[in-house]
Amino acid sequence: MAERYKNIVILTGAGISAESGLSTFRSENGLWNNHRVEDVASVEGFARNPEYVHEFYNELRPLLFKAEPNSAHLAITKLQENYKAENISIITQNVDTLHEKAKSKNIYHIHGQINQIVCLNCGHIFETWGETHTDDACPNCKVAGMLKPNIVFFGENLLYMNEVDYLLNKCDLFISVGTSGVVYPAAGFVQIAYLNGAKTIEFNMEQTSNNYMFSEHIIGKAGTTLPKFIDELLK
Numbered sequence: 001m002a003e004r005y006k007n008i009v010i011l012t013g014a015g016i017s018a019e020s021g022l023s024t025f026r027s028e029n030g031l032w033n034n035h036r037v038e039d040v041a042s043v044e045g046f047a048r049n050p051e052y053v054h055e056f057y058n059e060l061r062p063l064l065f066k067a068e069p070n071s072a073h074l075a076i077t078k079l080q081e082n083y084k085a086e087n088i089s090i091i092t093q094n095v096d097t098l099h100e101k102a103k104s105k106n107i108y109h110i111h112g113q114i115n116q117i118v119c120l121n122c123g124h125i126f127e128t129w130g131e132t133h134t135d136d137a138c139p140n141c142k143v144a145g146m147l148k149p150n151i152v153f154f155g156e157n158l159l160y161m162n163e164v165d166y167l168l169n170k171c172d173l174f175i176s177v178g179t180s181g182v183v184y185p186a187a188g189f190v191q192i193a194y195l196n197g198a199k200t201i202e203f204n205m206e207q208t209s210n211n212y213m214f215s216e217h218i219i220g221k222a223g224t225t226l227p228k229f230i231d232e233l234l235k
């Protein structure tokens with residue numbers, strides 16, 4: 001009989017979407033698609049050349065729109081639907097919407113979402129899978145030139161940090177799936193869970209540099225290893 005957990009946090013990164021055909025960030029021909037991170041995902045880059053940044057996300061949006069969830073995303077939904085816990089939450093660094101397409105719940109997009117735009121004038125957030133450009137007007141306040149993809153750029157605060165902090169301090173099982181663990185603060189989440197006594201398990205193709213904070217490493221493709229692990233938990 002598998003151990004019982006009450007509060008489970010699943011942190012996901014680009015690796016969980018790799019088997020859905022999406023490139024990870026730090027692989028060859030990664031998601032940055034030969035653009036400099038400083039140009040397309042930083043506050044300074046956006047201030048310098050907003051149209052270049054809009055174009056980058058305009059090109060990425062249709063790829064993410066077309067992508068379908070894989071067996072790792074679906075296994076998480078199966079866990080949420082069938083495991084008797086108080087709470088099972090997903091903290092994702094991914095800007096794709098594959099957890100939503102897999103019909104998961106309790107999803108926190110701490111790095112934002114590709115299909116959302118935020119108005120820097122009034123704070124209004126709206127959804128679109130279409131293109132946005134520098135001179136577009138906000139549908140709420142009507143001011144032009146203030147729209148930004150709702151993606152957290154380097155130099156900005158992560159989203160949902162109060163909720164995330166609460167979940168990490170409460171969880172008794174922390175699972176990390178397909179993240180290299182090099183971008184903070186998300187890379188430090190395992191430490192919070194570990195120091196609070198949670199069991200910490202990493203699913204990755206390789207051990208990451210966070211390795212001493214994980215109680216267990218499950219090496220392999222998440223699309224294979226995660227469903228197997230979740231089926232064991234559900235026994």
Ligand code: OAD
Nearest residue numbers: 013014015018024025026093111178179180204205221222
């Ligand atoms: P990375 O590209 O840094 O890391 C992806 C990880 O997934 C690597 O450790 C791979 O070994 C692993 N991986 C690849 N394929 C896998 C598979 N099939 N199964 C399991 N693991 C696999 O992506 P992230 O860690 O998500 O921020 O990157 C963190 C952040 O860096 C991103 O959210 C992004 C970027 O700055 C923003 O866009 C704001």
